[in-house]
Amino acid sequence: xxxxxxxxxxxxxxxxxxxxxxxxxxxxxxxxxxxxxxxxxxxxxxxxxxxxxxxxxxxxxxxxxxxxxxxxxxxxxxxxxxxxxxxxxxxxxxxxxxxxxxxxxxxxxxxxxxxxxxxxxxxxxxxxxxxxxxxxxxxxxxxxxxxxxxxxxxxxxxxxxxxxxxxxxxxxxxxxxxxxxxxxxxxxxxxxxxxxxxxxxxxxxxxxxxxxxxxxxxxxxxxxxxxxxxxxxxxxxxxxxxxxxxxxxxxxxxxxxxxxxxxxxxxxxxxxxxxxxxxxxxxxxxxxxxxxxxxxxxxxxxxxxxxxxxxxxxxxxxxxxxxxxxxxxxxxxxxxxxxxxxxxxxxxxxxx
Amino acid sequence: xxxxxxxxxxxxxxxxxxxxxxxxxxxxxxxxxxxxxxxxxxxxxxxxxxxxxxxxxxxxxxxxxxxxxxxxxxxxxxxxxxxxxxxxxxxxxxxxxxxxxxxxxxxxxxxxxxxxxxxxxxxxxxxxxxxxxxxxxxxxxxxxxxxxxxxxxxxxxxxxxxxxxxxxxxxxxxxxxxxxxxxxxxxxxxxxxxxxxxxxxxxxxxxxxxxxxxxxxxxxxxxxxxxxxxxxxxxxxxxxxxx
Numbered sequence: 001x002x003x004x005x006x007x008x009x010x011x012x013x014x015x016x017x018x019x020x021x022x023x024x025x026x027x028x029x030x031x032x033x034x035x036x037x038x039x040x041x042x043x044x045x046x047x048x049x050x051x052x053x054x055x056x057x058x059x060x061x062x063x064x065x066x067x068x069x070x071x072x073x074x075x076x077x078x079x080x081x082x083x084x085x086x087x088x089x090x091x092x093x094x095x096x097x098x099x100x101x102x103x104x105x106x107x108x109x110x111x112x113x114x115x116x117x118x119x120x121x122x123x124x125x126x127x128x129x130x131x132x133x134x135x136x137x138x139x140x141x142x143x144x145x146x147x148x149x150x151x152x153x154x155x156x157x158x159x160x161x162x163x164x165x166x167x168x169x170x171x172x173x174x175x176x177x178x179x180x181x182x183x184x185x186x187x188x189x190x191x192x193x194x195x196x197x198x199x200x201x202x203x204x205x206x207x208x209x210x211x212x213x214x215x216x217x218x219x220x221x222x223x224x225x226x227x228x229x230x231x232x233x234x235x236x237x238x239x240x241x242x243x244x245x246x247x248x249x250x251x252x253x254x255x256x257x258x259x260x261x262x263x264x265x266x267x268x269x270x271x272x273x274x275x276x277x278x279x280x281x282x283x284x285x286x287x288x289x290x291x292x293x294x295x296x297x298x299x300x301x302x303x304x305x306x307x308x309x310x311x312x313x314x315x316x317x318x319x320x321x322x323x324x325x326x327x328x329x330x331x332x333x334x335x336x337x338x339x340x341x342x343x344x345x346x347x348x349x350x351x352x
Numbered sequence: 353x354x355x356x357x358x359x360x361x362x363x364x365x366x367x368x369x370x371x372x373x374x375x376x377x378x379x380x381x382x383x384x385x386x387x388x389x390x391x392x393x394x395x396x397x398x399x400x401x402x403x404x405x406x407x408x409x410x411x412x413x414x415x416x417x418x419x420x421x422x423x424x425x426x427x428x429x430x431x432x433x434x435x436x437x438x439x440x441x442x443x444x445x446x447x448x449x450x451x452x453x454x455x456x457x458x459x460x461x462x463x464x465x466x467x468x469x470x471x472x473x474x475x476x477x478x479x480x481x482x483x484x485x486x487x488x489x490x491x492x493x494x495x496x497x498x499x500x501x502x503x504x505x506x507x508x509x510x511x512x513x514x515x516x517x518x519x520x521x522x523x524x525x526x527x528x529x530x531x532x533x534x535x536x537x538x539x540x541x542x543x544x545x546x547x548x549x550x551x552x553x554x555x556x557x558x559x560x561x562x563x564x565x566x567x568x569x570x571x572x573x574x575x576x577x578x579x580x581x582x583x584x585x586x587x588x589x590x591x592x593x594x595x
Contacts, residue, residue: 023400025411027548027556028489028529128550138489139531140550186360186368231375232486232493234409235403236366258404258486266363269414291419294364298414 003069003159005119007152011063014211016123016142016154017116018054021131024272025257032133032141032253035114035212035276038305039078045309046075046095046166053122054132058115058182062106063148065089065117067098069159074098077168078115078278082107093173095165095317097119112277113210121158136212136252164314174304176274179287182240182265183294187230190262191242195223199264203285204248206278212254216274217284221246222264227352232260235320238267238275238279240286250275268294270301355379357391357418357430359423360407364414365399367422371432372406377495378434379406380483384561385432395425403560404484405493407491434447438595442563445527445588446539447476447518448574454518454541460503472568474498475518475540480525482562490548492558516543518566527558543567545588552584563593 007014017040020033034040034057041051062081067074075095076083083090084105090096092115098104109115125132125142134142143152188196204219228244235241239251241261250267251259252275267275268289278284289297358370371386372379387403390410397416402409412422449472451458461468480494487493497520505521513519513535517528521537529548548558558564569577577587 024489024556025402026485026560028491029486082552105544129555140489183361183363186362231407232484233368233404233407234362234486236362236409236411238363256487257402258484263362266361266366268364270364277526291361291364295414295418298364303413 002124003156004153005156006066006068007148007150007154008066008152009105009150010152011058011061011106013059013211014063014148015057015134016054016125016132016148017134018132019052020133020253021129021135021141024129028257029129029135029138029140030235030253030255030257032135032212032235034116035253036078036116036273038273038301038308039114040116041305042093042115042168042173042308042312043075043077045312046077046093046168047073047118047120048095048163048166049118049120049122051309053118054125056117056154056326058106058117060113062115062117062167064103064105064155067100067102067104068153070100071161072098072156072159073103073120073161073165074104074117075166076106076115076117079109079112081109081115083323084295089127091167093170094167097153097161097165113279114277118165119154119156119159120161121156124155135254137256158223166273166312167303167315168308169310172308174308176271179285180271180274181268181289181294181297182286183268183291184211184265184288185258185263186233186266187262188264190225190228191264192225193225196226196264198222199248200286200288203283206280206282206284208280210278210280212252214251214255215278216247216249217249222248224262228262229260230262232258235263236266238269238272239263240265240267252276270297307351357426359426362409362411364419365411367410367412367419367426369426370407370409375405377481380481380495381412381434381561382393382432383408383416385434385436386426386429387560388436389429389432390425393425393429395422398422402486404486406448440561440563440593440595441590442479442560442565442593443558443588443590445518445545445564445566446569446573446577447543447566448569448571449476449518449541451571453514453574454539456538457540460501460520460538460540463503464501466501471501471540474501475520475525476566476568480503480564480565482560484560485556485558488529488531488533490546490556490558492527492547492564492588493532494525494527494564495523497523499523503538505536506538507536509534513537514542516546517541519545520555527564542574542586544574544581546581546588549581552586554586557586557588557590562590571595
């Protein structure tokens with residue numbers, strides 16, 4: 001068998017995701033892709049991949065995976081899921097070099113919902129209709145269009161390790177707080193002023209009906225002006241539709257492509273991951289922003305991304321296992337070429 | 353009658369352009385024309401567009417193009433030239449009507465005081481317009497159902513309906529993709545055609561603005577065509593028509 005990771009236990013819902021499959025929503029297929037695109041990119045950067053490489057998105061509990069290759073460099077970023085390697089505690093947000101037979105186990109998230117498992121070199125998975133992303137609703141992409149199950153093999157494209165493993169220290173990881181920002185529309189006119197007021201002033205909580213398609217919220221019902229049917233139109237990632245019940249649903253990566261319920265607002269893309277990362281029972285407040293503020297938030301998000309990726313650094317020599325040092329010496333010359341960067345230790349640019 | 357574009361906000365990465373306030377062929381033709389005109393410009397930063405009954409959703413990358421610049425691009429090709437889209441594809445979709453393939457055919461006939469054959473003649477005798485593809489991959493919403501067989505939806509939707517069903521709901525008709533989906537529409541028949549097959553060279557057959565006609569087939573033809581469709585043959589034919 002080719003080099004691969006064996007899925008020993010798949011976790012609650014683990015799917016292969018790259019940045020998504022674009023251009024097919026006109027044929028009924030939304031883009032899919034990571035629910036938390038920032039964490040997904042961080043996981044890739046930690047193992048030296050291009051940021052758009054396919055990873056495994058883990059939900060609530062990550063499962064366990066066995067290395068069936070000479071070496072595999074691997075990292076997990078996103079929700080705080082306890083990590084063990086062959087039973088010993090290990091850190092997230094750090095690349096680990098694993099020899100053949102190692103088992104990495106990713107436990108139940110202490111905070112947030114989704115984490116991302118990346119391997120150096122990525123997975124050899126054929127793109128379907130232009131992407132490796134799993135679209136569960138359409139049974140498309142990833143491994144046979146479905147979530148991982150025990151016994152699956154995730155083929156490794158270029159297993160191996162090169163250079164010192166990378167880490168993103170805790171103080172450099174972005175934290176997002178405050179109300180979730182939205183732009184009103186496209187159908188805010190379908191609601192009474194009181195309904196809009198309810199939406200913007202209430203605390204909503206995440207229900208158990210939350211998945212990659214959308215997040216059903218619970219809270220005070222939002223009043224429609226005149227029924228709750230519109231002529232069906234296209235739905236974006238972050239559209240907040242309000243069906244007859246009056247409680248909002250935030251539609252996410254695997255959403256239906258079109259729909260006939262009015263959409264009161266759209267979550268700005270910078271805050272979208274916070275919806276998908278929110279746990280059952282977690283409170284959500286919405287705040288309306290202007291078009292200008294929304295446009296600025298997209299630029300700011302991109303700056304946070306770039307800054308965060310730039311703060312990924314080689315782990316200190318003291319932290320390296322003998323195993324890794326030996327492999328580095330085998331490669332030769334790499335240790336000296338990867339001396340700590342000059343700004344190591346500085347955290348003045350920590351994103352907010 | 354002209355209609356000014358109505359711009360609706362669909363977030364920092366989405367702009368919805370409404371071209372009319374009701375479901376009708378002329379409005380949908382403008383949607384298709386605007387979609388074509390903007391697609392032809394290949395505007396940097398436009399990620400994808402979704403044409404629907406009376407609006408066009410434009411998804412874009414705000415780091416590459418501003419919403420205001422996008423609005424200007426839309427206005428620069430206003431009014432959309434619906435006449436330019438008068439050349440269209442007409443698909444002939446084979447259908448096995450009634451029986452297990454279309455378990456609501458008798459019901460629909462009885463509601464309207466018609467025989468099952470008359471319902472088939474009416475349904476297969478019309479030319480339909482694909483207003484949009486939505487809800488599920490390759491699910492085609494059709495306009496043009498003869499008024500005589502407009503039928504209110506079922507009170508209780510079915511949680512699963514057979515893949516590739518041919519159905520009607522209210523004044524609409526539809527071609528199902530080869531996927532079992534929940535629905536409250538009435539099932540008249542099934543087609544061997546897969547409107548969506550990710551492994552076929554042409555994964556999607558139907559698009560907004562196409563026309564569709566249905567051709568009744570026998571159970572034996574259904575079996576033969578289904579086998580061909582499983583092998584990647586579209587088994588539906590399209591001809592170009594000048595309106």
